[in-house]
């Protein structure tokens with residue numbers, strides 16, 4: 001699959017990003033810390049704020065037939081004492097496109113971007129402990145588990161643990 005299918009999202013992508021993000025929150029609510037209830041009122045204008053080019057973060061999209069089929073965000077932690085860490089968020093590939101390498105392409109783009117961010121020493125993420133597909137993807141990219149949060153999410157009355165994972169970036 002050509003990597004040109006993956007690119008950084010920019011302001012004109014806001015409406016399709018909003019649609020995919022809401023689809024994701026409805027389809028796999030246990031995969032995300034946020035919820036449809038909290039985000040369905042966000043406007044494309046609000047979403048533009050996520051993707052306006054920033055030094056400290058970016059969102060990437062993967063496209064199939066020119067339609068947004070997957071997304072991922074990477075951002076630097078804001079606190080002064082944590083600015084050496086980046087986190088991955090909003091990782092999602094639409095069900096019809098899964099198993100074709102798109103998730104891996106998105107993660108490669110996010111990690112490559114983190115490597116360009118000055119002083120980043122590690123990339124962190126959290127994944128619902130029973131999410132074998134995402135956990136296998138992250139492990140295959142070199143992420144290692146550094147902890148587990150018990151009962152991290154409560155979705156429709158069901159409690160889910162989260163695995164905390166990190167990828168160390170070499171000194172630069």
Ligand SMILES: CC(C)(COP(=O)(O)OP(=O)(O)OC[C@H]1O[C@@H](n2cnc3c(N)ncnc32)[C@H](O)[C@@H]1OP(=O)(O)O)[C@@H](O)C(=O)NCCC(=O)NCCS
Pocket residue numbers: 028031032091092093094097098099100101102103104105126127128131132133134136137140
């Ligand atoms: C996790 C997710 C992003 C993977 O996207 P994808 O495009 O299907 O992934 P890829 O085709 O690039 O596969 C990459 C790797 O993921 C793992 N993987 C993907 N699907 C898998 C499955 N059903 N079972 C086990 N491992 C799987 C494999 O390690 C695979 O590598 P391989 O093909 O060399 O074996 C996708 O399943 C998804 O959006 N799930 C719902 C939302 C979600 O879980 N987001 C992550 C939140 S932390």
